[in-house]
Amino acid sequence: MTDVAKVLLTLHSLGSLSTSNTYDDVESVTGALHDSLEVYKRTKNINIYCPSDFFEYGNVGASLDDMLLEITNDNWDLYQLALKEMTKVVLPYVTKNNNTESMIADINHQAATLPRHYSFVLCETYSWPTVSLEKHTTSWSNTLTLNSKFIAGNHTDSDDFISLSKENYENLDFHPDLENTITTVLHGTYRDYKYLFSHAMNTLNQAFHEISTAPNQNEADLDKIKEISAQLGKTLSCTRQKKNKVEWDFQHPSTPEESESINCEYHLKINWTDAGIGLHKDKKVRVYFGLKSYDEFERKQIKLAHMGKHL
Known part of the structure; x- marks a missing residue:
């Protein structure tokens, strides 16, 4: 079945996660991400894509990998556990030869047709840098609603x-x-x-x-x-x-x-x-x-x- 929407997942999707968080916060964010993405399994025409640099993207100290190390206070066992749990959630959606910057470009330069490309965020109060707010989605239901409005406003x-x-x-x-x-x-x-x-x-x-x-x-x-x-x-x-x-x-x-x-x-x-x-x-x-x-x-x-x- 042809995609009608591509939901893109990057470090920016985690919104509130930062080095000021605790391991419990990481667990909470990981659980929320898992639950949100699971609902998308209801559909065959919306797919999720995650870049191969999900953990490495960003400046030194700002990548997800670096943040997890700092959040766990360089506790290797705790870091490995956090990394393992987050990897289990995103790994099924990782696509080779695709990185965060190219995904941002795909969203910002998409044609006015289906499939739509959306930046996924866990909460609508957060957004990806350089991506306009209307190109973000927070859930399966929200993605379908955005597509619904797009079709109403963009047909011949x-x-x-x-x-x-x-x-x-x-x-x-x-x-x-x-x-x-x-x-x-x-x-x-x-x-x-x-x-x-x-x-x-x-x-x-x-x-x-x-x-x-x-x-x-x-x-x-x-x-x-x-x-x-x-x-x-x-x-x-x-x-x-x-x-x-x-x-x-x-x-x-x-x-x-x-x-x-x-x-x-x-x-x-x-x-x-x-x-x-x-x-x-x-x-x-x-x-x-x-x-x-x-x-x-x-x-x-x-x-x-x-x-x-x-x-």
């Missing part, structure tokens, strides 16, 4: 918008006619909702890992999806259709030559434009989707059917 037309979205939101099953549904909005055009559409897809994509696995808990899942939308920046109500039940035909995930009719009455409500203009009740916008359980999949499959006018 509706086809490109959907094409980039398909690359980015790997946990969504896109109906083949979705491109046409975004042209059905009754107030303005899809461009008036591009950030909200991206936010809705980002919400569903991240919710894939958070909603239940029980087929009879779909109603509770809608509350969870609404909660996730709020966590990601803007609350979108998530309900089922009161009338006009709607179904779409999707390919069966295990047997693509077969199609199946999926109830996609669940929807995220968009009652305003990106600019905050409220919509008349007859011109509301909805993002319709289905939640489908299969014996062969651990998690429910999210079927994205329609983004446009209220049906």
Whole structure:
């Protein structure tokens, strides 16, 4: 699967770590780094890259290797333990023939397309030198949200918008006619909702890992999806259709030559434009989707059917 984001990890990712820290602080930072990077294993289209000079980069006394020696007061056994634990975390991501300076250059000189290159930091209060704040990421969720906003602001037309979205939101099953549904909005055009559409897809994509696995808990899942939308920046109500039940035909995930009719009455409500203009009740916008359980999949499959006018 093609990368939609490259998350770059260097000495600068550790932010607060300095020679004034203690060994306990090193343990804490190492644990936090491990936990943050583990979440990225949820995805196949975002990868982490660490330079071969992770421990050696920097002036004398300022490299991570030198800092670990000073923090441990030149206690060789303690230094070796700290080095071993940090190495276990970063080693799986080390790439040969790549160094810190080249990674910084990759971030600062990237083209306005996917994949995006991001500087990873453990905390948003820290940043890499010479890298602008908007090119930093703090987590798997934050990376996806940054990509979501990037797609909304950097596509050429509706086809490109959907094409980039398909690359980015790997946990969504896109109906083949979705491109046409975004042209059905009754107030303005899809461009008036591009950030909200991206936010809705980002919400569903991240919710894939958070909603239940029980087929009879779909109603509770809608509350969870609404909660996730709020966590990601803007609350979108998530309900089922009161009338006009709607179904779409999707390919069966295990047997693509077969199609199946999926109830996609669940929807995220968009009652305003990106600019905050409220919509008349007859011109509301909805993002319709289905939640489908299969014996062969651990998690429910999210079927994205329609983004446009209220049906």
